[in-house]
Amino acid sequence: MRSVVGILFMFVATAMSVNVQLLQPYAVTAETMYHNIDVNHDSIFTLQEFIDDFRQYDIDHDGKITRHEYTSFVCFLTPTMYQLSHYLFDEFDSDSNHHLDTGDFGNFYHLLDSDHNGTVSLPEWTAWWVKTFQSLEGADHHVHGHSNTHGNSMCT
Ligand SMILES: [Ca+2]
Ligand SMILES: [Ca+2]
Ligand SMILES: [Ca+2]
16 A cells, blocks of 8 residues: 555554554655655655545545544554554644645645755655654653544544
């Protein structure tokens, strides 16, 4: 399965509980994700590839991905990743309007494009994910304002 979160699942599918440290080394995990989302393998991850990747989460095909759609899909794939999926949703929902759409994907893409040259390179991609994975290590301690109690604590 080709998906950012799907690739994450490959690394943690055997975990009994959410533990982002199982994704270490983070740079290797991020590089694997980059190559999987770069569908045409031209070593350039485009905004369109990112949007296409997320389309599979839009269960009712209304062009928006709600938290419920996103986390339900994660539950379906790998229940052990359910809690982490809420943190990732918050990261992606850049305007905090509780659904993901092309505006969020554009914002996210430009956030990763740290040298503002219009494309997200592998080093730019890796830098963001390593930083995010490291920040999620402290997620249980509620360190940066994100609640870990959105919805149910486990898949139902
Ligand atoms: Ca939808
Ligand atoms: Ca949004
Ligand atoms: Ca760039």
